[in-house]
Amino acid sequence: MPTPRPTDPPHIDDALVRDLVADRFPAWSGLPLRRWEPAGSDNVIYRLGDDLSVRLPRGEWAAGQAVKEHRWLPGLAARLPLAIPAPVGLGEPALGYPWHWSVSQWLPGTAARTELLTDPQRAARDLAGFLTTLWETPLPGQGSDDAAPTAEGLARRDRATRDAITATADRFDAAALTRVWEAALATTDDRAPRWVHGDMHDGNLLVVDGRLSAVIDFGGLAAGDPACDLVVAWTLFDAAARDTFRSLSGVDDATWTRGRGWAIATGLNAYTAYAAVNPRVAAATHRQITRAAAG
CATH class of the missing domain: 3.90.1200.10 (Aminoglycoside phosphotransferase (APH), C-terminal lobe)
Known part of the structure; x- marks a missing residue:
């Protein structure tokens, strides 16, 4: 198997996401986890239980999005007339995954x-x-x-x-x-x-x-x-x-x-x-x- 280079995107699968959630947010570790498709080009998306979503950047180009959304979306949400994501947790780089990731309230639709x-x-x-x-x-x-x-x-x-x-x-x-x-x-x-x-x-x-x-x-x-x-x-x-x-x-x-x-x-x-x-x-x-x- 080839040795991954630092620029290679990480392989994101169910096991990695479950381990990241358990490591950072142990209270949610027992919730059902399922990959959501179709996802976007920037993030892999998982549904966590009935009420939460997990978004993990696919590559360096999207690596700053989780931090940005956690900083600004709560203040904007109260002003805007349509629902927007409500961040509830910011994941840290860990377990070989190199970037911040996010947990937000699940939005139906x-x-x-x-x-x-x-x-x-x-x-x-x-x-x-x-x-x-x-x-x-x-x-x-x-x-x-x-x-x-x-x-x-x-x-x-x-x-x-x-x-x-x-x-x-x-x-x-x-x-x-x-x-x-x-x-x-x-x-x-x-x-x-x-x-x-x-x-x-x-x-x-x-x-x-x-x-x-x-x-x-x-x-x-x-x-x-x-x-x-x-x-x-x-x-x-x-x-x-x-x-x-x-x-x-x-x-x-x-x-x-x-x-x-x-x-x-x-x-x-x-x-x-x-x-x-x-x-x-x-x-x-x-x-x-x-x-x-x-x-």
Whole structure:
């Protein structure tokens, strides 16, 4: 068997997770534990008993998410009109697992899809209300020891996005994607940074009985440009609901244009990384990219 290198992702299985829970939180060690699928690209997820979830980063790129969520989510939860994860325990690196991990209250629901929404207009209103509240929530003092992390800017995606447009020219309209991308880069955000979710798409929303019930996965939470959170307009909503969402989110034309750019950039990134191995991601990101290209 090859010797694992320090950069190799750890092998996360039932035995490791059970041992980590028993070591850090012995009071929960007797609860049933089962792996939850499909999980996200950043974290492996387990359900612990009926009321708890365990999330463990898959790699170094996600290693700081647990600490961040434990620091900021409790204060945001009281302000926001949809449920968000409620951290109840922060796991330490141990037993050969190298990163912090988290235990949170389990949130019921199914990952959102357009066809699951019984009233897309209500969903558009609910999500616009959630995001505007998040964006308007005061940030901690910048420059302080407890400042919010800084979100990535759109321009940093330029080279990777142009390369992805070229690489997928046989599947998408490269000229149309380039026009959307360059229009987004030509705009600027002159306002001070605001809280942003940072990974706002349908897979990070939960639906119960046809209605949006929760927003999850705040690993991208940061101070930045709200345009990045508009990606959801092209992953979840049809054209009519998208118009309602745009109107109620209160963003100007430049921010909406950058939102389309974010939808192109994130969609192409996921498509090129996963389309060959994950048909579900391929279909979802293909829809996202084509919707954003069309407007």
